[in-house]
Amino acid sequence: xxxxxxIDRSNGKSLxxxxxxxxxxxxxxxxxxxxxxxxxxxxxxxxxxPPGLPxxxxxxxxxxxxxxxxxxxxxxxxxxxxxxxxxxxxxxxLLRGDPGRxxxxxxxxxxxxxxxxDRAAGSPRxxxxxxxxxxxxxxxxxxxxxxxxxxxxxDHAPCDVAIVRLG
Numbered sequence: 001x002x003x004x005x006x007i008d009r010s011n012g013k014s015l016x017x018x019x020x021x022x023x024x025x026x027x028x029x030x031x032x033x034x035x036x037x038x039x040x041x042x043x044x045x046x047x048x049x050p051p052g053l054p055x056x057x058x059x060x061x062x063x064x065x066x067x068x069x070x071x072x073x074x075x076x077x078x079x080x081x082x083x084x085x086x087x088x089x090x091x092x093x094l095l096r097g098d099p100g101r102x103x104x105x106x107x108x109x110x111x112x113x114x115x116x117x118d119r120a121a122g123s124p125r126x127x128x129x130x131x132x133x134x135x136x137x138x139x140x141x142x143x144x145x146x147x148x149x150x151x152x153x154x155d156h157a158p159c160d161v162a163i164v165r166l167g
Contacts, residue, residue, distance in 0.1 A: 011117040012079035020086030029090040034099040100152030
């Protein structure tokens with residue numbers, strides 16, 4: 001069985017290290033990163049203009065696509081280094097599109113387990129950057145639902161899904 005680790009810009013290193021501890025070195029690993037080409041994705045952020053404005057081209061300038069490729073390569077390199085440190089060899093895959101849909105499509109027909117990080121579940125609201133500290137004692141918060149991509153993968157993946165709580 002292949003261990004597919006779905007990584008993003010913020011979790012690659014820690015997620016691969018945790019996957020290595022959970023699943024060991026006996027299986028092949030595949031690190032998958034998706035450049036989000038949707039309206040709220042990486043390329044849209046690089047354009048710095050709302051999509052769909054009259055007179056605006058929806059075509060992504062080549063320089064922006066190259067910048068997204070550089071970021072993705074950095075993400076994959078960092079995750080590959082973490083895989084090497086964990087003693088697991090890893091193949092790298094870079095996809096473009098909606099992250100949840102692309103990962104589910106990649107998993108189709110594979111004997112795999114997909115490992116997904118869940119930032120939303122682990123980070124307390126009181127420590128958000130720019131938020132003043134509370135005057136009240138900390139209160140345990142209810143569990144948060146998974147983020148959008150993790151939720152899509154949980155609902156649609158054709159294989160088992162391991163959610164790793166990060167943060």
